[in-house]
Amino acid sequence: MQSELSIRLNDEGYKNWIKAGFCLQKIRDCLLGFVCTEIEKFHQFLLSTNSFLRQRICNNFCKPQGTKVYMPRGQAKSRGPENCDAAALLNLINFCDQFEFVERQKVIQVIKCRNDLMHSVEMSVSAEWLHNYIQKILILLQEFQHIPEAKAANKMIQKIASSDWQVQITGTDAVDTALKFTDEEINAGEIFNVELELIREWMQELCLTLEExxxxxxxxxxxxxxxxxxxxxxxxxxxxxxxxxxxxxxxxxxxxxxxxxxxxxxxxxxxxxxxxxx
Structure with missing residues (x-):
């Protein structure tokens, strides 16, 4: 008996949707440390150039309040880049002058793809869409090749794109399900967590739209x-x-x-x- 997860992954369009979300998480994970460091520099720059800020007591809310202006809708309560999803991180890079070395059009292209992903009614994308999306991600990551994590993410994203995620059932319990990922194995629980985070983000996007x-x-x-x-x-x-x-x-x-x-x-x-x- 196949698990619910393995059955879902047999749907090519849905599997492509999950892969696209997985790649978004890889972008966030590889850029998070760098962005946090740059925001700290930005924060220190503001303090050194603004006498009013220097006179105030700088507490734990200072940095989040400084970056909040760059956060997209639904992220206003985030207390800093370390608590934001890929969309918020990309939005921060796109609008904050601290990242002016990045070609903005490359960021915008990935943000647009992310929005298309979140607005997919059936949570499904074509192989052609996924291919174009992956290319835009890899082009963006070229802007961060001085970051070791970005180089590692580049390789992982290409693996995700080329993998068929072959599902092998080793028992009747979903816990025993093994997902083949190229020549390695990814735990079924990891795929489920990626899927869950992506669906929650999709639901949040729908809720925000309905509230408007x-x-x-x-x-x-x-x-x-x-x-x-x-x-x-x-x-x-x-x-x-x-x-x-x-x-x-x-x-x-x-x-x-x-x-x-x-x-x-x-x-x-x-x-x-x-x-x-x-």
């Missing part, structure tokens, strides 16, 4: 329904993501309730807008 809406749009309802159907087939994920799902369903209920109120005020007459739920 006054009514459910057809595309968002489609995303919700597709995701619900996906979780019906994957009970373990549904269980682990329980708290996030409650937040998502609360937003859905709130938006649907708002739409019903608007209809009642209009007397139930008139054709709804094309993109809104009928």
């Amino acid at each position: 809406q006054e009514a459910l749009l057809a595309q968002h309802l489609n995303s919700l329904n597709t995701f619900k159907e996906f979780l019906k087939q994957n009970k373990k994920l549904e269980s682990v993501l329980y708290n996030e799902l409650q937040q998502l369903y609360t937003l859905e209920k709130k938006l649907k309730s708002g739409m019903e109120s608007v209809k009642d005020q209009d007397g139930g007459e008139g054709k709804p807008e094309e993109k809104e739920v009928p």
Whole structure:
């Protein structure tokens, strides 16, 4: 009997989506130390050039407050780059003058790909999309070749892109599942953790989008329904993501309730807008 994870990885589009998310994590991991060091330099520069800041007591909140302005939506509560995801880290590199040596267009291209990944309704991308995405990542990493971690990440990302992640079932228990990764083995738990982090980020993106809406749009309802159907087939994920799902369903209920109120005020007459739920 195949585990839920091995069944999911048999879907080529979904597997490509997970690979793309895995690569995002590799970018974050390889640049994190460097970015934290550079932010510390930036922080010291601000203190040395600003007499007002020098007169204030610098506490643990100083650096996070200084970098918060560069954080994308959903990251405002992050207490520093070490607690941010790949999107926030890339956003920081893109806008902060401390990283002016980086060609911004290369960062923007990867950010755009990341956004496409998070807005994929079915959590699926084509082999062609993944190939183009990997090339953009490798081009960006060339800007950081003076960092040993970036060189190592370059090799790992290329391995991820070329691997088929062959699934071998060694027992009836999902714990016994072995995932072949080129000539090495990656623990099934590691792949699941990558998958879980990516799905949580996808859900957060959807929640942020819904919070900005006054009514459910057809595309968002489609995303919700597709995701619900996906979780019906994957009970373990549904269980682990329980708290996030409650937040998502609360937003859905709130938006649907708002739409019903608007209809009642209009007397139930008139054709709804094309993109809104009928």
